Amino acid sequence: MRLAATPGGSQMHRRHRPSAVLSRHQYLFFIAPAVIIVLGLTAYPALYGVLVSFTNLNFGYATSKFVGFDNYVRLATWPALPQVLFNTVIFVSCVVALQLGIGLLAALLLNKAVFGRGLVRSIAILPWVIPGIIIALMFQQLFSGSRLGIMNTVIETLGFQSRSWFSDPVQAMIIMILAVVWRGVPLSIILQLGGLQTIAKELYEAAAIDGASRWQMLRYVTIPSLKPILLINVIMATSGTLNHVDIPLALTGGGPGRATEVLALSIYKQGFEVLDAAYASTIATVILVVNLVLTIVYLRVLRTKDDPAR
Amino acid sequence: MLTKWVTAAAVSGLLLAGPAGAVELKVWAKTELSPAAALGPVATAFTDLYDKFQKENPDITLKYEMLPGGTEALSSLLTAASAGNLPDVAILDSFWVARLVETGYLQPLDALWPEAERQGVLPAAIDSMTFDGKIYAVMFSNAWRGLFYRPSQMHALGIDTAPDDWDSFLAFAEKAKAAGMMPIMVPGADTEVTTLHLIPAFWGFGGDLVDDAGKPIFFEGKNREALEKVYGLYRDLVTRGFLSTDVATMDEKALRPFFYTGETAAIANSSSGLEQMYSDAPQLKGDIDAFPLPLPGGGKAAPMMGGQTWGIFAADDEHKQAAWKLVSFMTAPENLSQIDAAKGYLPVNDAVWAQPFYADDPLMQQFKAIFATASVVKTRPPVPIYPTTSSALSQQVADVLTGKLTPAAAVDSARDIVMAEYARQTAR
Numbered sequence: 155m156r157l158a159a160t161p162g163g164s165q166m167h168r169r170h171r172p173s174a175v176l177s178r179h180q181y182l183f184f185i186a187p188a189v190i191i192v193l194g195l196t197a198y199p200a201l202y203g204v205l206v207s208f209t210n211l212n213f214g215y216a217t218s219k220f221v222g223f224d225n226y227v228r229l230a231t232w233p234a235l236p237q238v239l240f241n242t243v244i245f246v247s248c249v250v251a252l253q254l255g256i257g258l259l260a261a262l263l264l265n266k267a268v269f270g271r272g273l274v275r276s277i278a279i280l281p282w283v284i285p286g287i288i289i290a291l292m293f294q295q296l297f298s299g300s301r302l303g304i305m306n307t308v309i310e311t312l313g314f315q316s317r318s319w320f321s322d323p324v325q326a327m328i329i330m331i332l333a334v335v336w337r338g339v340p341l342s343i344i345l346q347l348g349g350l351q352t353i354a355k356e357l358y359e360a361a362a363i364d365g366a367s368r369w370q371m372l373r374y375v376t377i378p379s380l381k382p383i384l385l386i387n388v389i390m391a392t393s394g395t396l397n398h399v400d401i402p403l404a405l406t407g408g409g410p411g412r413a414t415e416v417l418a419l420s421i422y423k424q425g426f427e428v429l430d431a432a433y434a435s436t437i438a439t440v441i442l443v444v445n446l447v448l449t450i451v452y453l454r455v456l457r458t459k460d461d462p463a464r
Numbered sequence: 465m466l467t468k469w470v471t472a473a474a475v476s477g478l479l480l481a482g483p484a485g486a487v488e489l490k491v492w493a494k495t496e497l498s499p500a501a502a503l504g505p506v507a508t509a510f511t512d513l514y515d516k517f518q519k520e521n522p523d524i525t526l527k528y529e530m531l532p533g534g535t536e537a538l539s540s541l542l543t544a545a546s547a548g549n550l551p552d553v554a555i556l557d558s559f560w561v562a563r564l565v566e567t568g569y570l571q572p573l574d575a576l577w578p579e580a581e582r583q584g585v586l587p588a589a590i591d592s593m594t595f596d597g598k599i600y601a602v603m604f605s606n607a608w609r610g611l612f613y614r615p616s617q618m619h620a621l622g623i624d625t626a627p628d629d630w631d632s633f634l635a636f637a638e639k640a641k642a643a644g645m646m647p648i649m650v651p652g653a654d655t656e657v658t659t660l661h662l663i664p665a666f667w668g669f670g671g672d673l674v675d676d677a678g679k680p681i682f683f684e685g686k687n688r689e690a691l692e693k694v695y696g697l698y699r700d701l702v703t704r705g706f707l708s709t710d711v712a713t714m715d716e717k718a719l720r721p722f723f724y725t726g727e728t729a730a731i732a733n734s735s736s737g738l739e740q741m742y743s744d745a746p747q748l749k750g751d752i753d754a755f756p757l758p759l760p761g762g763g764k765a766a767p768m769m770g771g772q773t774w775g776i777f778a779a780d781d782e783h784k785q786a787a788w789k790l791v792s793f794m795t796a797p798e799n800l801s802q803i804d805a806a807k808g809y810l811p812v813n814d815a816v817w818a819q820p821f822y823a824d825d826p827l828m829q830q831f832k833a834i835f836a837t838a839s840v841v842k843t844r845p846p847v848p849i850y851p852t853t854s855s856a857l858s859q860q861v862a863d864v865l866t867g868k869l870t871p872a873a874a875v876d877s878a879r880d881i882v883m884a885e886y887a888r889q890t891a892r
Contacts, residue, residue, distance in 0.1 A: 210892060213539055214848030217567045219892070231770065299710050300721035316712035407653050409713035411862040426535045427656065427853045430885075 200442060206435040213429035223450045225436035232309070234412055242396070245331060249395045252335045253385060257342020262376075264343065275347070280424045282340035290404030293333040298461055323413030326406050330414050333401050338394065342387055349383030350376070385456040392444045487786045489778075491528040494537055497807070498530060503739060505806035513802065517793050524786045529557075529617065538563065545569050552778035553787035558770050561593055561601045562846035572598035576788040585833070588769045589812035592843045598811035604795050605736075605809035608659055608767055608831045609647060610756045612723070612741075613730040614748065621729070626755035633758045637706040640729035648701065649719045650732040652711040652865055658858040660844075661732045661839035664765035665694045665757055667840050678847035680886055682857075683879035689855075691878075695864045695871035697760065702865050712862035720744065732757075735831055739808035744857045754830060766840040771809060803878075810835075850888050856881040 207225055208217045211218035229235065260278070264271055281289070296304045299318035306316035352375065361371050377384075399418040402408065408415030408423070415423075417437055425434030492708065495501060499511040514526055529551070531537040540559045543551045545567045556564065564570045582590060589603040613626065618636070621643055627633035637647035653660045663673070666682075671690025673682045681687050701707035711719070716737055722728040724745040733741075735754070742749050758767040774791040778784045793799060797815035804811050805821040810831050822828045835841060844850055859881070862873035869877065 210888065212848065212889070213542055214563060214851065215889070215892065217892070253856040256791060288550050294718075298718070298721055299714075301725045318708070320713040321710040406713055407655060407715070409653050409862060411654075411712065412859075423654075423855070426539065428885075429535065429538070429848075430852075431539070448765075 173314045193454065201247050203435045204439050204442070206432055209432050211432040211435075213431055218432070221432075223394055225433055229436050229440065234415070237412050238415050238417060238420055241327070241412070241414060242418075244327065245334075245402075245414075246395045246417050248331045249334050249338065250388060250391045252331070253338040253342050254384065256335065256339050256347050256368035257387070260339065261346035261350055263339045264347055277330075278343050279340045281337050282344075284337070286337065286398070287404050289333055289337050290401045293329060293336075293401075297329050315376060320406055321410055323410055326410065330402055330405055333405060334395060334398060337401070338391060341390070345383050345387045346380060349380045353379045362391075381456055385452060387453055388456070389449050392448050396441055396445055416456050486523055486525045487782055488527055489553065489783065489786050489790060490551040491526055491553050492531050492541075492551040493528065494531045497535065497555050497803075498528060498623055500530065503743065503806070505739070506803070509802040509806040513794060513799055516799075517790060520793070521786075521789060524789065526790070542567065550599065550777040552783045553774065553776050553790055556601060556773050558592065558601070558603055558773050558848060559844055559850075561773060561775060562595060563848075564775065565595045565600050566828075569777050569779075570600050571784060572600055572781065573602065573776065573788075574599050576776075576784070577602065581792075583675060584814040586795065587813045588841055588843070592769060592846075593773060601775040601794055603773045603812050604800055605771035605804055605807070606628045606769060606812050606835075607734050607736040607771055607810060608666060608754070609734050610732065610754055610765060610767075610834075611730045612733050612752055612754050614723075614726070614751050616751050616755050617645075617729060618753075619684070625827060626753060627758055628755070629762065630758045630760045634704075636729070637701075637704070642704055643729075646708055646722065646728040647706040648730045648732070649711050649722055649728045650698070651715045651716070651719065652709075652861045653713050653715045653718075654855070654858050654862070655715055656854050656858065658713045658861050659854040660734075660768065662694055662857055662861070663844070664768055665697065665759060666690050667766035667768075667842055668757075668759050668763045669693045669761075670763075673853055674845045674847055674849065678845070678849065678851055680849055680879075680882045682853070682882075683875050688875055690870040691875050693760075695860065695874045696867075698861065699864055699867060699871065702867075707865070709862075709865045719825050724748070730841045736808050737808055738827075753827060754834075756834060764838075766842065767835050767838050769835075769841050769843045771812070784830055796805055808876070848889055849882065852885040853878075853882050 166370070208216045208220055208222060210221045210224070225269045264275055264278070288377055295302075297319035298304075298306070299320065301307065301310070303316070303319070305319065310316050319329060357375050357379070358371060361375050366374065397418050398416070399422050402414060402416055403422055406414040408419050418441065421434045421437045421441070424430045424437065496503070496506065497510070499514060501507040501510065501605050518524070518526060518741075519779060531540055531554070537557070541550065541554070541556075541564065545564075550569055561570070578797070585603075586606070588780070589606070590599060593599055593601040593603055616622075618626070621636070621639040623636055623639065627636045640647040650661050659841075664737060667690075669690035671682060671687040671694075673680065673687075675681050682691050698707065702709060716731075716733050719728070719731040719733065720737070723731045723733075723741070738752065741752065756767070759765065774794065775788045776784060776791065778787050794803070797813070797819060800811070800817050801819035801821055803809070804816060805819070810828070811817050816822065817832055822832070844854075856878040860869060860878055863869040864871065864874050
């Protein structure tokens with residue numbers, strides 16, 4: 155009878171209820187195909203890889219069986235593990251730091267009204283669209299130890315002796331990092347430039363009135379405002395670099411010795427050279443866990459104070 | 465009206481369908497052996513031959529698909545096998561055949577391949593594809609790995625013939641070094657290519673990688689001696705200044721620029737890389753010669769047999785017969801010579817060797833003579849432990865070259881890696 159007391163409103167409520175429910179949940183219907191496809195192409199292979207890591211699947215044999223944590227024990231006692239881990243940490247940390255730093259610097263420049271800004275913005279994306287394998291071949295040509303190597307031609311012109319760039323472990327690692335950074339910087343520029351353009355000018359005006367220097371504006375206005383974008387950038391750069399196999403494989407192949415072998419390259423070598431799919435999956439699972447842990451750490455460290463989810 | 469629609473639909477159906485009763489043949493091959501090959505003449509040869517085959521066989525429709533390069537192709541085939549999605553016929557690396565026979569899907573060819581047609585084929589090319597008395601693949605190419613040099617450069621050093629023994633090799637290397645060149649360059653990167661250059665010397669010293677049961681034995685007795693000699697030889701060349709440690713990150717492809725510029729007098733490469741070298745540096749055409757690495761003590765690096773094969777997966781008679789028609793067509797001497805010549809492969813049968821491209825080329829005849837006169841011709845052992853063995857042997861090279869590992873320590877290190885894996889494999 156209470157319904158009768160407010161007939162109009164209640165009838166209206168009852169009449170609109172089905173569509174209201176639909177409007178509240180219809181997004182599920184629309185995103186379901188995308189979610190299913192993405193999960194099918196990412197979560198399923200990842201989980202299948204975890205499953206394979208508990209078997210002795212080897213492409214050299216027709217059968218495989220469950221072996222528990224044998225592959226993980228094997229990985230933990232792998233004599234080359236300390237060096238490969240060290241290489242991976244150096245590679246990932248240098249690439250992420252340089253990619254973010256250079257990206258931010260370039261984005262700050264491109265955010266200003268400088269001559270040719272439009273053109274530079276357009277061509278800055280080019281390295282990102284070039285396949286990694288092509289970039290590796292370009293850098294290989296650039297740093298070839300032969301006189302046909304472009305860098306050797308340059309230094310010979312300057313009166314120095316040509317050198318074998320990849321035979322020195324440190325030099326080889328530096329070139330590998332440079333190649334990956336060169337490819338990754340455009341993404342950082344685009345992300346951070348987008349972020350810079352969303353920062354309200356009033357904040358800078360207020361800071362200027364308060365007498366803030368340029369450095370202080372960067373430190374206390376720009377970077378805190380960019381934190382959500384930096385968070386996305388750092389997560390993408392870290393996971394992308396940890397999983398990077400094409401450039402290390404084509405550029406140095408992990409050499410000399412194991413001087414530039416990173417975990418992602420070990421997966422390739424175990425899976426496709428030694429044909430040990432289970433061991434390759436074990437390394438891949440470890441990388442998956444490292445990626446997840448790092449993402450959680452980044453989220454905790456970089457989450458802004460006013461984030462309601464904090 | 466209805467009659468009109470039905471008639472139109474029937475006519476459209478007839479037009480869209482292929483020839484009545486056409487068999488669709490699914491062909492898998494890696495890109496470099498397909499109409500999409502990067503090397504122009506190879507792409508043209510495959511396009512022309514497939515077109516010709518289609519014209520001659522209107523009852524068969526070819527549907528070709530690309531396999532990834534390298535060992536990735538094997539995993540694609542194994543995945544397809546487990547999913548029941550294998551092609552009818554495929555071009556397979558000879559090394560994969562043993563593994564694919566294990567799946568039970570690769571078809572024996574004895575009944576399809578008349579014995580008369582097998583005459584003139586190098587016996588090793590058939591023997592290495594025979595398992596439990598049955599032939600499972602038709603090998604159509606071979607390659608030789610060894611040292612390549614430029615006769616014009618050699619003449620400039622005052623040498624008329626390629627080194628034939630260790631002393632003449634040392635004399636050649638001394639002269640090259642004195643002329644400011646790096647005498648030789650061999651691949652030293654941690655890849656199978658490094659092993660493929662190391663094993664011929666190992667065989668030349670009398671070594672064996674595995675026994676008849678497939679157990680690794682390269683670290684025992686005379687085999688150990690042979691492997692230590694190979695590693696010792698590499699280090700010796702470095703200490704004499706004949707080989708640079710710079711090769712530690714290089715594969716065959718990375719060595720070639722040094723050859724083009726004349727910075728090195730000889731490079732270790734493959735006969736199948738010749739066409740690429742001619743394409744990169746056309747001035748080399750007619751100015752490349754080859755010799756097997758002479759070994760201290762009188763021997764030479766032994767040639768290794770291995771190449772590409774055609775294998776049939778189709779089990780039903782209709783597709784199997786159609787697949788064999790294609791294999792038979794592609795391996796007919798006049799057709800096969802187009803592929804082998806474009807790719808720079810060495811033939812495995814006399815009829816192709818007799819084709820003008822091979823008969824008229826002194827370098828090709830030299831490769832033929834190397835195989836014909838070698839006391840030892842072997843294939844990579846088709847056993848599951850081989851990939852680990854290959855990886856373990858190549859891993860040591862960089863440290864051997866720089867002197868971080870003695871030859872004995874390198875053999876021990878390779879043994880430890882291989883035997884740990886062998887123990888796992890035998891416990892399966």
